[in-house]
Amino acid sequence: MDKKFGFYICSGCGIGDALDIKGLIEEVPEEEGYSNCKTHPFLCSQSGVDLIKKDVADGVNTIVIGACSRRVNWDVFKFDNCIVQRVNLREGVVWSHKDLITDEEIPEDEPNNLQMMAEDYLRMGMVNAEKIKLPEPYQLEEGINKKIMVIGGGITGISAALDAAATGYDVTIVEKEDALGGWAAKVRKQLPMAYPYEELQSPIIGSLIAKVQENPKITVKTGTVVARIAGQPGDFTVTLKKPGEKIPFDVPYPLPDEMKVDENGKELDNDALAVKYKEYNEGRHDILKLDPDGEKFGAVVLAAGWRPYKPAEGEFAHLGFGVEENVVTNAQFEEMAAKGKIVTADGQPAKSVVFVQSPGQGDDSDFPYASSVTSLVSLKQAKYVTEDYEDGKAFVFYQHMRTPGLSENFYKSIQQTPGIFLTKGEVVSVAKGDAGLVVEADNTLLGEKIQVKADLVVLATGMVPATKDDPVVNLAYRQGPAFRDIGLFNGYCDSNFICFPYETQRTGIYAAGGVRRSLTMAESVEDATGAALKAIQCLESTDRGVSVHPRSGDKTFPDFFFQRCTQCKRCTEECPFGALDDDERGTPKPNPTRCRRCGTCMGACPERIIGFADYNIDSIGSQVKCIKVPSEDDFDEPPLRILALVCENDAMPALDIAAMNGLTYNHQLRIIPVRCLGSVNVIWIKDALSQGMDGAILIGCKHGDDYQCHFVKGSELADIRMKKIGDALASLALEPERVTQVQVAIDEYDKLPEIINKFCEEVEDLGPNPFKGF
């Protein structure tokens, strides 16, 4: 594309009052092609937009707009087939530096900080506009397959299949058991699903199965599991098999870390690794070999569900489990209740049943994998006791009674059942009494120590996600067949519990139901709809060649300059989404539809051969290089220049919000938004410091246990890389404190100016960069 530039400055919203607009335009180098400089007092108005549109009609296709933040009016300044570069003069310069606005004339020998900032940002915007290209969407070579595979034929899988089929997609349900239904078919009654949410209801699974069977868009494969899923969204090649079968297309596993080194602990080279890998996966084809008989799918809904927690030998011996035959888990109890009346091990009526919610022993936590569902199930099962026997009594001892949302109505109705008795308390022991069992509890609402007689004791053990035991999805991905364990989810597969439900760390695979978290059947049905819609979103986005999530609609994708690749595998290993596979030599094989466009590979690559059409090493690096660094030649006391690479997901909006709220921060900062801190390549920081800038700050999302990074690992990876850069700085005789990384949440906008100012002060204390002026 031959670029024809247009350059526009808005003087509205206080920009024109604070800045010398004429001076800014004078700064624009005509030789770069910006002959077409225009100002407008109200650029986002109809007349302003028309002004630009007229130029577009005359052939302008690269538009630089100096106005408000790119986060606002993006729909106004949208011109088809044009590169639009926004320069944030309003939030980024004027509103956030109101302390610099003055009517007084600034003497020639003193820096006009506000004007210099605006000039820098305009120059950076122009350079970026020069460097970037209009992206062209990626299209799958073999075309897209829009079939959806649902793994798991329980209530979640069935609901997802019905929802997807109802919107017109072909669905295949893969169920490992010989019949559909899962746990939903094994209960006596289920929790209320409709107003007034008070009464137990008969299982609905039967009617759902019937609907599946008569739906021509749904294929059911029972007694089947996934051997491997190869390829990428829109073009998955799936090999199915019978449970327990061993076939060549079983997925190979990556080498464990201890096998990647020789006897002396030295890392093996790529050729040696390839040999070891083949040995390790003897009899199984490599991930890159596609099954010619495999079935094609476009997206996957993972509804593999859960299994009851299996207590270890002696784990709950103090509660009589494994010791007394009349101590059972809630799953065992449900099984009995579904078959008939509730009885003890020797078949006698169990008229007094104690439900234990927490294992106790000084700790108030519930059983492993317990949740609101186990609370609700205890209430449900307590009701069974009073249903089966008019004089039946059910006791529930809990540390936490979790009945969220409308299930509070159910709690109330159970609470008001005369034969059901609830109390908070710690169950201390379950022991044999004169007749039956005696349950002893401490610190109850009825007093310090109480005992009740029980014919049967039920432990509210939790629901373990299927992905805890087994990858289930068996992905033919170089990073391994399972969702990467990032040590936070305890076996549940989720990429961010709160922000991105249904998303997993693998694009195109969406989790719903018990595999995602403990859910009631009503919640699972709802969850299934969410996952089905995500799968559809994936198919349609892939079809259009755009990113699915969270950069929905992004047309770019990473481009590799393979001639310079050194097969270091860093990109393959660091990609949070396993988008890259590599061949035997270690050369990465991109799978663009798996990619979420975070740029973590670009940040990782030491050869700097990865980039996007509108976001690459050069486009950012050139912006860094065009920041003017004043030296003592310019002023007696030259202002510092500090580079800020700011994550555009949370930190950048927070900065805008700070400006909108009238908060100000240090003017020596020069901000460049980045897709994710994971995409930050250390070369940018080295460039900044070597051209005389005095410091660099990376502002990104929180990482750790409650991480908020939109790309799971980006800010954490940046943190690791920045620690490494400290050594490099030391070798240049620069203080490592000149580079820092901070974490902010989007709602911490009020703290952000403080954080920035504090860092700027620290850099001031270190003094100017000694390389300045060279």
Add this chain to the structure above:
Amino acid sequence: MGQQLLEPDVSFIKVLNERGGDTLKKCFQCATCSVACPISPDNKPFPRKEMIAASWGLKDRLVNNVDIWLCHQCGDCSVMCPRGARPGDVLGAVRNVAIEENSPIPALAKAVNDPKKLPVLLLIPAVLFLIMGWVVAPMIWAVIGPILGAIFRFDYTQTTFLNFSPELFHGQIAHSAFFNTWLVDMIFIPTAIFAVVCFALGVKKFATNMHNAAVAEGKVKETEFSWKGIAQALPKVAASILRHEKFNECSENKSRGTSHMMVLFGFIGLFIVTTCFMLILYGSALVAGYDHAWHGPYSQLNPIKWLANFAGIALLIGSLAMIKNRLGKSENHLKSSYPDWSLLGLVLGLAVTGLGAEVTRLAGAEFVTYLTYYVHLIFVWCLFAYVPFSKLAHLVYRTVALCYAEYAGRDAK
């Protein structure tokens, strides 16, 4: 409190549900009630713990609990309760069961609280009076008539117990000519003794159980039980009761204090009047002979009559005010159940028939006044005979409990 084996009694819960405590299982133990209660003690306050004991059906913990009697059902807790569990009414129901449990004839207590048994309970005195008047009294009279005739110097053979067409007495209607005073006494004196004995037995059981429970829970300072100590607390407690001090601490149903006071003072006034009447009748009969004794009806100018009329009107207005109050309250403020209505009906009935008999007598309506008087006597009998079993027994149990609390040091706030 040591280790306790709890055995919930579901039937107890169901009984409480029937008697106004239908909301007890709504409690989720937030203890707002204990904080809201203006008279709950700081040490182990009620009614939070009573609520969970009730929802667990722990009858033993409740029927002998001194705290249930410290509550005056003002309703502050019920109004504040975030779950609509109405602790005040639950405690009312618990007190009802406590009266039943402590009474020596639980079956009678159950009948008193059962609306289906009401016709039978009313029929008992109606029939009893007839049998006594026609059959039993003459038989007794054969034995005691000569003795009484000698003492009070009158011709006992001329006594007619029930006369449905009596002559006028000194030119005016006298109810004694219809329903003989001797017959009244032959029925009511044994009935009163029955009531006193029932109370005595009930209180004896109640007081010791209450003490043991209070000591076990560690909520009283005094661990020795002493009737003397309890009795010594009576003057202070009685003064507090008469002044209705506890009612005044309420905020929600403060107005109930006034009507309750009217009814209480009405009863006290009528008790004084009846006692005076008996003393004067038999005193003057001893001196002047029965035929020349000061019989009723008294003149309207007599101060005793003033008191009688005043007390009767107080009873009428007080009971009407209480009924109006209960009808006007939403369920969340005060729930009314059968034991409440039956007692209020009885009090109103007493007042209406008592005053009615007087007014119709003065109006000279012979048939109407005799009939009204007969009904009045039925109500009075019900009051005497059923009081140890009805809600009205709180008169005795609450007084004993308050005296005990005062003696044993169950400190109020």
